[in-house]
Amino acid sequence: MGCNEHRHPRWVRPGPHQVRTRETAELTTADGQRVAVFTQEPETAEPKPVVVLCHGLGGSHRGYAGLGRHLASHGYAVLHPQFLDAFELAGPRLGLSEVDERTWAADPVAKQKMHALLFDPRHWQSRVARVHAVLDSLGPRSAGVLVAGHSYGAYTAQLLLGTRLTGFGLDGTDFGHPAVAGGILLSPQGSGDRGLTGSSWAGVERPLLVVTGTRDFGARGEGVAWRREPFDRARSAVKHLAVVRDGDHQLGGIPAHDDRTGPVAAAISAVAAAFADHVHGDRAAGAWLAAGPFPTLFEHTHQEETACPTS
Numbered sequence: 001m002g003c004n005e006h007r008h009p010r011w012v013r014p015g016p017h018q019v020r021t022r023e024t025a026e027l028t029t030a031d032g033q034r035v036a037v038f039t040q041e042p043e044t045a046e047p048k049p050v051v052v053l054c055h056g057l058g059g060s061h062r063g064y065a066g067l068g069r070h071l072a073s074h075g076y077a078v079l080h081p082q083f084l085d086a087f088e089l090a091g092p093r094l095g096l097s098e099v100d101e102r103t104w105a106a107d108p109v110a111k112q113k114m115h116a117l118l119f120d121p122r123h124w125q126s127r128v129a130r131v132h133a134v135l136d137s138l139g140p141r142s143a144g145v146l147v148a149g150h151s152y153g154a155y156t157a158q159l160l161l162g163t164r165l166t167g168f169g170l171d172g173t174d175f176g177h178p179a180v181a182g183g184i185l186l187s188p189q190g191s192g193d194r195g196l197t198g199s200s201w202a203g204v205e206r207p208l209l210v211v212t213g214t215r216d217f218g219a220r221g222e223g224v225a226w227r228r229e230p231f232d233r234a235r236s237a238v239k240h241l242a243v244v245r246d247g248d249h250q251l252g253g254i255p256a257h258d259d260r261t262g263p264v265a266a267a268i269s270a271v272a273a274a275f276a277d278h279v280h281g282d283r284a285a286g287a288w289l290a291a292g293p294f295p296t297l298f299e300h301t302h303q304e305e306t307a308c309p310t311s
Helices: 066-074 087-093 108-118 121-136 152-159 228-233 263-279 283-288
Strands: 019-028 034-042 052-053 077-081 143-151 180-186 208-213 236-245 296-304
Touching: 019 066, 019 121, 019 228, 034 066, 034 121, 052 066, 052 121, 052 152, 066 077, 066 263, 077 121, 087 108, 121 152, 143 152, 143 263, 152 180, 208 263, 228 236, 228 263, 236 263, 263 283, 283 296
Parallel strands: 052 077, 052 143, 143 180, 180 208, 208 236
Antiparallel strands: 019 034, 034 077, 236 296
């Protein structure tokens, strides 16, 4: 590790809280669909800031376990909603009995059927509606929520942050939610994909963390310049970009169901925890991010507007 890893070690290591997990299926969307939510949260009686963590296409709401557990150990209630493209739901519905969550992407027929969900505007809106159901259920805990997501989950998180789409009958639609205070985008999409244009992020002003990799290619071969567009184009006063050196779309195994993460996924979890703390007012966390932690793993860009002096 480089010297910056231990300058402020509390984000690098698990936090002080024991973590409990539970699953609920009590939430419903506005049109009556039930939403299963897997929760990882600290064992504390104190109010807990919330992170809503969105899985990718064909993934699972029980995935991203290492990231969720790390955030929970640092005091966050991490809510993992299940989307209709979760393979557990979509596979049987699409007749994909010969593959599973881990293997469908390598099967041409399964991939074609699953990708139809990826490019269906009704499904984009279904994902947003499910997160809205989660956020609406929080009551007094709804202040200062962070939305996070990987791949298709990052697309969902972008919409909740106020990203606007063009075409598909969705021009001018506001997908945001007043509870959202910032976002963590892992392998997000840039312009030219699913209604995103160069002006889509003009209204995104909340704090933003973007993580991608030098080999994190889009479906048409798009590279880092495309993946980092949300960072470059958003008008957020606080935003941080971490590019994993030689990192691919899996970002070191970040979607895994277990919390036995490798060094890249563990470093992403540390950066995410520091970013969350910074959004909630921790200046030391912002300084640690600005210093560029894990320099052997990441290339960093940190931008933050400072308040003007009053005298």
